[in-house]
Amino acid sequence: MPDDPITRRRWLAATPWAAVLAAHEHARQAARSSQPPPFTALTAGEAKEIEAIAAQMIPTDDTPGAREAGVIYFIDRALATFDHDTRALYTEGLKDLDARRTSLFPGSRSFAGLQPAGQVRLLKAIEKTDFFELVRTHTVLGFFGNPSYGGNRDRAGWKLIGFEDRFQFEPPFGYYDAESKR
Amino acid sequence: MKQYRPDEEVDFLIIGAGASGGIMAKELSTAGFSVVVLEQGPYLREKDFEHDEIKNTVLSGMTNHPARQPQTYRASESDSAKIPGQKFLQYGRQVGGGSVHFTANYWRLWESDFQQKSKWGGVPGAALADWPITYADLEPYYTKAEQELGVSGLAGANPFEAWRSKPYPLPPLPVKSSGVLFERATRKLGLHPFPTPMAILSQPYRGRGACLHCGFCEYFGCEVRAKSSTLATVIPVAERSGRCEIRPDSYTRKIELASNGRVTGAVYFDANRREVVQRAKSVIVCANGSETPRLLLMSKSSQFPQGLANRNGLVGRYLMVDAGYEAHGIFEHPLNEFKSVQATRVIHDFYEPDPKRGFYGGGGIDARFDFYPAGFALAGLPPDAPRWGHEWKAMVGRNFTRTMSLLAHATCLARDENSISLDPNVKDPWGLPAMRVTFAFHPDDVRNMQFLLARQMEILEAAGAQKAWPDTSDDSLLPHNHLLGTCRMGDDPNTSVVDRHHRTHDVPNLFLVDGSSLVTACCQPTCTIQALAYRAADYIAQQARQNAI
Numbered sequence: 107m108p109d110d111p112i113t114r115r116r117w118l119a120a121t122p123w124a125a126v127l128a129a130h131e132h133a134r135q136a137a138r139s140s141q142p143p144p145f146t147a148l149t150a151g152e153a154k155e156i157e158a159i160a161a162q163m164i165p166t167d168d169t170p171g172a173r174e175a176g177v178i179y180f181i182d183r184a185l186a187t188f189d190h191d192t193r194a195l196y197t198e199g200l201k202d203l204d205a206r207r208t209s210l211f212p213g214s215r216s217f218a219g220l221q222p223a224g225q226v227r228l229l230k231a232i233e234k235t236d237f238f239e240l241v242r243t244h245t246v247l248g249f250f251g252n253p254s255y256g257g258n259r260d261r262a263g264w265k266l267i268g269f270e271d272r273f274q275f276e277p278p279f280g281y282y283d284a285e286s287k288r
Numbered sequence: 289m290k291q292y293r294p295d296e297e298v299d300f301l302i303i304g305a306g307a308s309g310g311i312m313a314k315e316l317s318t319a320g321f322s323v324v325v326l327e328q329g330p331y332l333r334e335k336d337f338e339h340d341e342i343k344n345t346v347l348s349g350m351t352n353h354p355a356r357q358p359q360t361y362r363a364s365e366s367d368s369a370k371i372p373g374q375k376f377l378q379y380g381r382q383v384g385g386g387s388v389h390f391t392a393n394y395w396r397l398w399e400s401d402f403q404q405k406s407k408w409g410g411v412p413g414a415a416l417a418d419w420p421i422t423y424a425d426l427e428p429y430y431t432k433a434e435q436e437l438g439v440s441g442l443a444g445a446n447p448f449e450a451w452r453s454k455p456y457p458l459p460p461l462p463v464k465s466s467g468v469l470f471e472r473a474t475r476k477l478g479l480h481p482f483p484t485p486m487a488i489l490s491q492p493y494r495g496r497g498a499c500l501h502c503g504f505c506e507y508f509g510c511e512v513r514a515k516s517s518t519l520a521t522v523i524p525v526a527e528r529s530g531r532c533e534i535r536p537d538s539y540t541r542k543i544e545l546a547s548n549g550r551v552t553g554a555v556y557f558d559a560n561r562r563e564v565v566q567r568a569k570s571v572i573v574c575a576n577g578s579e580t581p582r583l584l585l586m587s588k589s590s591q592f593p594q595g596l597a598n599r600n601g602l603v604g605r606y607l608m609v610d611a612g613y614e615a616h617g618i619f620e621h622p623l624n625e626f627k628s629v630q631a632t633r634v635i636h637d638f639y640e641p642d643p644k645r646g647f648y649g650g651g652g653i654d655a656r657f658d659f660y661p662a663g664f665a666l667a668g669l670p671p672d673a674p675r676w677g678h679e680w681k682a683m684v685g686r687n688f689t690r691t692m693s694l695l696a697h698a699t700c701l702a703r704d705e706n707s708i709s710l711d712p713n714v715k716d717p718w719g720l721p722a723m724r725v726t727f728a729f730h731p732d733d734v735r736n737m738q739f740l741l742a743r744q745m746e747i748l749e750a751a752g753a754q755k756a757w758p759d760t761s762d763d764s765l766l767p768h769n770h771l772l773g774t775c776r777m778g779d780d781p782n783t784s785v786v787d788r789h790h791r792t793h794d795v796p797n798l799f800l801v802d803g804s805s806l807v808t809a810c811c812q813p814t815c816t817i818q819a820l821a822y823r824a825a826d827y828i829a830q831q832a833r834q835n836a837i
Contacts, residue, residue, distance in 0.1 A: 162676070162677065163676040163677065164676070164681055165677060165678050165681065167678060167681070169681075169685070171681070188347060226677070229676075233675075242675065242676060243666065246662055246665045246666050247342060247346065247662050249662075249665070250341075250661040250662035250664075250665050251341060251342045251661075251662050252338075252339070252340045252341065252342060252343075254340070255342060263661060263662075263665075264661060266681070266684070266685045267661060267664070267665075267684060267685055267688035267689065268622065268624070268685075268688060268689045269626055269661050269688060269689075270626075271339050272502060273339075273500060273502050273511065273512075274500040274501065274502060275500070275501040275502065275503070275627040275628060276501065277462040277463075277464075277501070277628070279462075279464050279465060279501070279623075279624045279625075279627040279628055280464065280465030280621070280622050280623040280624040280625065280627075280689070281465060281621035281622050281623065282465035282468040282469050282619075282621065282623060283462070283463055283464055283465045283467070283468045285468075286463075286468045
């Protein structure tokens with residue numbers, strides 16, 4: 107739950123099972139369409155802000171980041187389906203972020219519109235909040251989860267870490283077991 | 289598959305189609321008895337298994353679900369129980385049960401495991417007891433389980449291993465980089481590594497193909513039936529007998545009792561939440577160490593106001609779980625641990641409790657990797673690493689293929705207070721009382737886990753880890769997967785729930801065969817649970833033939 111730190115075995119809230127299938131179907135349809143899919147749970151304005159936050163958490167550098175991987179589409183679908191219980195925390199969290207932004211950067215209009223250094227500074231200010239932890243968890247799940255959920259486009263997350271989703275591998279698997287056979 | 293009408297009195301009603309229930313179903317149906325198996329979870333087939341981390345880990349795809357199978361938790365009986373932020377006890381919830389999604393560690397007990405009370409004379413604050421049976425009683429059934437289900441391992445490679453009547457039917461699975469590093473390090477330290485015995489096929493066996501090393505074992509079902517789950521092995525045999533019906537999505541709420549003190553069947557909710565009564569001559573509960581006591585406690589009657597077969601109040605008591613921390617290390621070159629089975633090398637050097645350590649406890653340590661990509665990115669980096677941004681991204685990118693873990697599989701003492709009971713307030717979506725868990729580790733368990741963790745860190749250092757760290761957060765131990773001891777086996781009806789043949793002391797035609805029977809917690813229990821099931825099935829079939837149930 108959002109008020110607890112997320113560890114490897116501590117996962118998201120309870121979820122109606124049918125919603126997962128709905129999310130899959132949604133993602134499959136989106137994948138077939140050449141148009142960017144419309145958002146379901148988030149408004150376009152909210153999506154822009156969340157995408158900018160996710161893009162600071164997993165930035166674009168010499169490899170794709172959260173933005174290119176379509177993490178925002180994963181998050182929107184999660185909030186529309188299996189993680190809709192956390193939707194309210196997004197509303198609250200964005201409101202709090204707005205308030206902190208206007209006090210830190212008077213005259214600014216949005217998080218997405220800030221310079222990168224300003225975005226990082228603002229995120230550091232909310233690093234200990236439930237909202238930050240929730241967005242971080244969703245961003246990571248969207249970046250590294252199965253592409254059928256709408257994120258991890260072109261397997262960007264898996265390519266980053268050297269993971270391959272295959273049904274078959276053969277030994278040697280890694281450097282040390284290969285070395286031991288030489 | 290054979291189908292029975294609910295009003296047809298079958299010979300055996302088995303509740304739970306998991307690691308033990310699948311074996312009971314096969315043994316009793318092929319022995320000529322009519323059998324109905326009620327399974328609360330769905331009947332998933334190999335085509336339903338996916339490499340989908342979110343579904344299987346985040347969304348409890350193959351396990352009890354926190355919303356539909358709610359649990360409450362408290363550390364002590366004096367606390368009020370609350371719904372925890374994290375699932376506390378976890379069990380497999382489909383035909384095949386936990387044997388479908390388990391890691392497939394398959395360790396026998398040692399001979400000494402059966403006489404810990406005699407050896408130690410008791411531990412203050414713990415209900416340590418001897419088993420009513422010995423290793424010799426169980427050995428033929430350990431062998432039967434290994435041979436019939438298909439287990440890969442190397443007999444004699446573990447110098448501490450108990451005697452065995454046959455070697456493993458299959459050679460060990462190929463060693464991974466974690467196993468090579470672990471083997472080098474432990475030998476350097478004078479320890480005795482050996483290939484992890486796994487219920488996964490290293491070669492084709494009895495019509496099933498060998499493991500293809502896809503890496504999705506723990507939390508996942510095997511698409512190619514190389515994991516020796518009851519779903520892939522004995523359940524199809526039971527169905528082919530023409531005498532066994534597996535009924536999935538059938539959630540038992542009460543075992544029925546007649547005025548003569550014998551059970552007559554059970555009431556369950558079918559997939560459409562209609563109540564159905566299945567009649568049977570005998571009932572065998574194989575619902576796991578948490579759901580078995582819960583069902584007995586829900587089956588109250590005027591004869592058993594505290595719950596069925598619970599005259600002495602011990603049903604649900606002495607809950608024991610898996611214990612043991614994990615330590616992680618980063619290495620210079622890629623290990624690619626995401627490939628193949630989770631664990632390939634293990635040591636039992638610290639398995640036997642040793643009075644010189646100053647506390648009770650012991651356990652095995654294995655080399656493994658049980659992260660999937662998102663789980664690794666969330667929690668696989670050292671505690672001092674950044675948690676987001678460029679540097680974090682670079683570290684996740686570099687470390688995923690270079691990390692391995694050492695996991696301790698430690699003893700857990702039975703405490704009086706640790707129990708499964710019915711929550712007085714929280715109900716599940718069927719209106720039944722939620723499972724309430726009362727649990728805290730015995731102080732010796734904690735000292736033992738810390739002792740083993742120090743050994744894990746020494747091994748990682750000896751293996752040449754560039755960086756190593758222990759994961760000792762309370763949450764790191766959750767959820768617990770081995771749910772044991774809650775309907776303890778024993779000869780004395782005052783101090784146990786079932787006798788040495790798994791028959792309840794209070795009800796002659798009611799048997800409990802699963803982790804709830806275990807007297808001590810033994811690091812890796814599945815092999816023992818399944819050997820007990822084979823042994824119980826032999827006895828029950830023989831008694832039924834003699835009209836002695």
